[in-house]
Structures are given as structure tokens and as C-alpha cells.
Amino acid sequence: xxxxxxxxxxxxxxxxxxxxxxxxxxxxxxxxxxxxxxxxxxxxxxxxxxxxxxxxxxxxxxxxxxxxxxxxxxxxxxxxxxxxxxxxxxxxxxxxxxxxxxxxxxxxxxxxxxxxxxxxxxxxxxxxxxxxxxxxxxxxxxxxxxxxxxxxxxxxxxxxxxxxxxxxxxxxxxxxxxxxxxxxxxxxxxxxxxxxxxx
Numbered sequence: 001x002x003x004x005x006x007x008x009x010x011x012x013x014x015x016x017x018x019x020x021x022x023x024x025x026x027x028x029x030x031x032x033x034x035x036x037x038x039x040x041x042x043x044x045x046x047x048x049x050x051x052x053x054x055x056x057x058x059x060x061x062x063x064x065x066x067x068x069x070x071x072x073x074x075x076x077x078x079x080x081x082x083x084x085x086x087x088x089x090x091x092x093x094x095x096x097x098x099x100x101x102x103x104x105x106x107x108x109x110x111x112x113x114x115x116x117x118x119x120x121x122x123x124x125x126x127x128x129x130x131x132x133x134x135x136x137x138x139x140x141x142x143x144x145x146x147x148x149x150x151x152x153x154x155x156x157x158x159x160x161x162x163x164x165x166x167x168x169x170x171x172x173x174x175x176x177x178x179x180x181x182x183x184x185x186x187x188x189x190x191x192x193x194x195x196x197x198x199x
Contacts, residue, residue: 002126003044004191005085006184007115007143009134010051012156013180015073017135020055027069029076030155032181037082043188046122048086050114050142057097066091086121088114110141129191131174133183136161140173149174149190151183 011017016028040047053066070087077084090107106113119125132143135156143150152158152173162176177183 002124003046004129004131005046005048005118005122005125005127006040006187007118007130007132007148008047008049008180009109009136009139009156010049012135012158013133013139013153014049017156020058020060021069022055022061022065024069024072027072029073030180032179034077034080034082036181036184037077037084038080039188040184041081041083043192045187045191046085046125047083048088048118048122049084050109050118051087051089052109052138053089053091054093054097054101054108056091057093057101059098063089063091086118088117090114109138110145112142112146115142115146131187131190133177133180133187137165137169140165140169144172151175151177151186153177153179153183155179 008014011021014033015030018026037047055061056063056066066089074084090105092101092103092105092108094104096102119127127148130148131151132139132148133151133153134140135153135158140150140152150173152162154162154176175186177186
């Protein structure tokens with residue numbers, strides 16, 4: 001059965017922004033994330049995380065650390081009844097870092113490679129009813145490139161993004177949410193046809 005997905009950015013959206021997070025002790029999940037993921041699950045959405053992790057290319061940490069980070073976050077979310085259906089990361093950078101990872105790729109946001117991989121892994125995704133949520137212009141552009149609604153959260157870099165974004169791009173934002181929970185409630189209302197704020 002086809003169903004919609006929500007693609008979340010990680011740093012600044014699901015967890016607190018840390019510049020090149022390289023210690024498990026620095027993982028701080030936004031409290032709103034627990035309820036946000038849980039209510040999306042309850043309403044039948046697939047929840048997936050898309051994150052650029054050029055720190056791998058730069059040598060700040062390796063891919064094993066990225067995967068371990070995701071397992072830790074997932075374990076905490078599951079303890080409160082939330083499930084992430086897929087974690088996708090891009091370890092590349094087009095210009096700097098280790099030669100193995102220094103390349104122009106399709107997976108680095110705002111490219112849509114991670115969304116395409118998620119659809120391949122989860123063929124039940126109904127893309128036309130799916131959403132992209134993040135705190136940066138790159139996240140918004142990822143949604144626009146995939147032709148799905150893009151939501152800006154004001155956590156992480158969100159307030160700065162809103163301040164610095166062009167008027168033309170600001171008009172393309174489907175919703176500005178104070179945080180991931182606000183975004184998730186809005187999404188559910190859009191897909192389920194409830195009046196805004198009825199949850």
C-alpha cells in the first residue's frame with residue numbers, strides 16, 4: 001500500500017546543531033522530536049532522515065561513526081514509541097577532503113540521490129504526498145528539486161535561513177514551523193484534510 005513519507009534533515013531539525021558532530025556525548029535530541037516522530041508513525045507516514053555528512057570526507061569522523069550515531073538516536077526515539085524507517089547520509093564533498101570521498105555526487109543535498117535511494121528501499125513511498133523538512137536553504141532546495149513541499153523549521157540554522165533567504169525563495173516555502181513537532185502536525189493536517197491546528 002502506498003503511503004506518504006516525511007524526509008527530515010538531521011542536524012538542527014531532529015537533533016541540536018553541533019558543528020561536525022564527532023562525539024556521541026554531543027548528541028542532543030530535541031524534545032519535540034519524540035512526539036513528532038511518534039504521531040507521524042501513528043498517522044501512517046514513513047519517516048526518513050537525510051543528512052549531508054562531509055565530515056567523513058574531511059576526516060573528522062568515519063562512516064562507522066555516522067551509522068553508530070544513527071543507531072543511538074534511533075534507540076532513544078524508539079524508547080518513546082517513535083520509529084525512523086530509514087537513515088541516509090552523504091559522506092562526500094565536491095571539493096575538499098579525502099580523495100575517496102571528494103567528488104560531485106547525486107546524494108549530497110540539494111541533490112535528490114538520497115530521496116531516490118529511499119524510494120528504491122521503500123517502494124511504498126507516495127512521493128507526491130511526501131514532504132521535506134529542514135533548517136537550511138539546502139534542505140528546502142532538496143524538496144523543491146524533488147517536487148515535494150518544503151518546510152522550514154526555526155530550530156538550528158532556521159531563523160538565520162529565514163532572515164537571509166531571498167524573497168523569491170521565501171515565497172516557495174510551504175510552511176515555516178517553530179520546530180519539528182509544529183511541522184509534523186501541519187503535515188498531518190495537510191494529508192489527512194483536517195483544519196490547521198486541529199490536532
